[in-house]
Amino acid sequence: MLTPKGRGTLSETAFQAMRSSSPVWRDVLRTLPDDDDDLHITLWALHELHYRGFEDVDDALEWQPELIELRRSLEHSFEQTLRDRAPETWPDDPDFAETFFTFVADHDGPSLAGHVQRDADHEQVLELLRMRSIYHLKESDPTAWVVPRLPVRAKAALMELQFDEYGCGDPNRLHAALFARGMDECGLRPEYGAYIDDVPLEVLEENNAMSLFGLNRRLRGASLGHLAAFEVTSSIPSRRIAQGLTRLGLPAAMVEYYTEHVEADAVHEQLAVRTICGSLLDDEPQLRDDMFFGAFTCLDLEDRFARRMLEAWAA
Amino acid sequence: MSGHDDHPDVILCAGGPMLLRGDHVIEDADGTQHRTVRPISAVCRCGKSASQPWCDGTHKLIPKQRRP
Numbered sequence: 001m002l003t004p005k006g007r008g009t010l011s012e013t014a015f016q017a018m019r020s021s022s023p024v025w026r027d028v029l030r031t032l033p034d035d036d037d038d039l040h041i042t043l044w045a046l047h048e049l050h051y052r053g054f055e056d057v058d059d060a061l062e063w064q065p066e067l068i069e070l071r072r073s074l075e076h077s078f079e080q081t082l083r084d085r086a087p088e089t090w091p092d093d094p095d096f097a098e099t100f101f102t103f104v105a106d107h108d109g110p111s112l113a114g115h116v117q118r119d120a121d122h123e124q125v126l127e128l129l130r131m132r133s134i135y136h137l138k139e140s141d142p143t144a145w146v147v148p149r150l151p152v153r154a155k156a157a158l159m160e161l162q163f164d165e166y167g168c169g170d171p172n173r174l175h176a177a178l179f180a181r182g183m184d185e186c187g188l189r190p191e192y193g194a195y196i197d198d199v200p201l202e203v204l205e206e207n208n209a210m211s212l213f214g215l216n217r218r219l220r221g222a223s224l225g226h227l228a229a230f231e232v233t234s235s236i237p238s239r240r241i242a243q244g245l246t247r248l249g250l251p252a253a254m255v256e257y258y259t260e261h262v263e264a265d266a267v268h269e270q271l272a273v274r275t276i277c278g279s280l281l282d283d284e285p286q287l288r289d290d291m292f293f294g295a296f297t298c299l300d301l302e303d304r305f306a307r308r309m310l311e312a313w314a315a
Numbered sequence: 316m317s318g319h320d321d322h323p324d325v326i327l328c329a330g331g332p333m334l335l336r337g338d339h340v341i342e343d344a345d346g347t348q349h350r351t352v353r354p355i356s357a358v359c360r361c362g363k364s365a366s367q368p369w370c371d372g373t374h375k376l377i378p379k380q381r382r383p
Contacts, residue, residue, distance in 0.1 A: 105375060263356075
């Protein structure tokens with residue numbers, strides 16, 4: 001993958017410096033983002049240096065101090081935005097699993113899955129798949145950062161879930177690879193990050209939130225709360241999307257990606273809430289508020305994305 | 316065995332499925348056998364799943380007092 005297109009002064013300055021053989025970091029640090037699009041494409045690219053990087057950027061820049069400084073500054077701003085959007089207090093019932101499932105169930109938002117199931121046309125579904133590809137082609141990777149930061153029980157529990165996400169050792173069953181095969185059969189580009197220049201702010205925010213939570217140890221509670229909310233809202237929507245893709249005659253490989261998530265995530269939601277978050281809270285009860293913050297962020301960012309797409313499609 | 320086991324083979328989830336760790340073959344009411352395909356599987360307990368015998372999350376759509 002090459003560096004994305006800049007979306008403003010900061011991203012253009014930063015990406016140029018990242019590609020340069022003699023970068024002037026001072027100019028990068030002096031530049032402020034023009035707007036949220038500019039901020040988030042920059043942050044997305046800085047996070048990507050910790051995943052698989054860019055063909056046109058030296059791998060050594062992953063730990064370039066000025067880029068870390070910039071990343072910290074943009075992450076700070078984004079985290080503040082996310083916390084400002086969140087409620088001030090969280091449910092405090094002692095039964096965490098029951099409280100968490102109820103919290104997610106009570107959150108009411110627009111449904112992209114319902115639109116895909118009943119009304120979406122072929123072009124809208126392909127557009128949605130291009131948007132989703134930014135995450136699904138690195139599915140579960142942001143959560144993998146959290147593994148070494150956990151005590152014994154939560155670590156074993158998270159790996160039990162991640163092992164399934166990563167195909168139980170079979171590359172053909174790895175969820176990101178299932179999605180790539182589906183993209184290919186739909187005539188879409190299956191390469192990692194291929195559609196980054198096409199995605200709106202809401203997709204960048206969703207991806208950047210997962211990386212922010214995963215890459216900062218102090219936010220491990222938010223990362224796992226996000227994971228749990230993601231899993232709890234996956235099974236039923238995945239079935240509806242699979243039905244929509246079947247209605248439109250999309251290739252079997254893409255239908256299978258969503259069908260796989262119906263049963264897999266019915267397991268994962270129980271593991272994420274009970275054995276992962278539940279056991280972590282036994283050991284580190286101070287993480288409870290951040291778990292709800294992570295869960296809220298997952299649900300809220302998906303609402304924002306869904307509203308954006310449904311408005312664009314006038315649905 | 317006494318005390319609490321942190322890693323049981325079977326977990327009954329309140330209001331939800333039965334989690335099964337490991338490789339198992341389940342025979343449903345029609346006599347059809349289903350082998351588990353993942354390291355941990357969720358077996359439907361509410362009777363409403365469209366993926367019998369596996370859980371598909373449908374228990375969340377039925378009223379709490381009617382969940383298992």
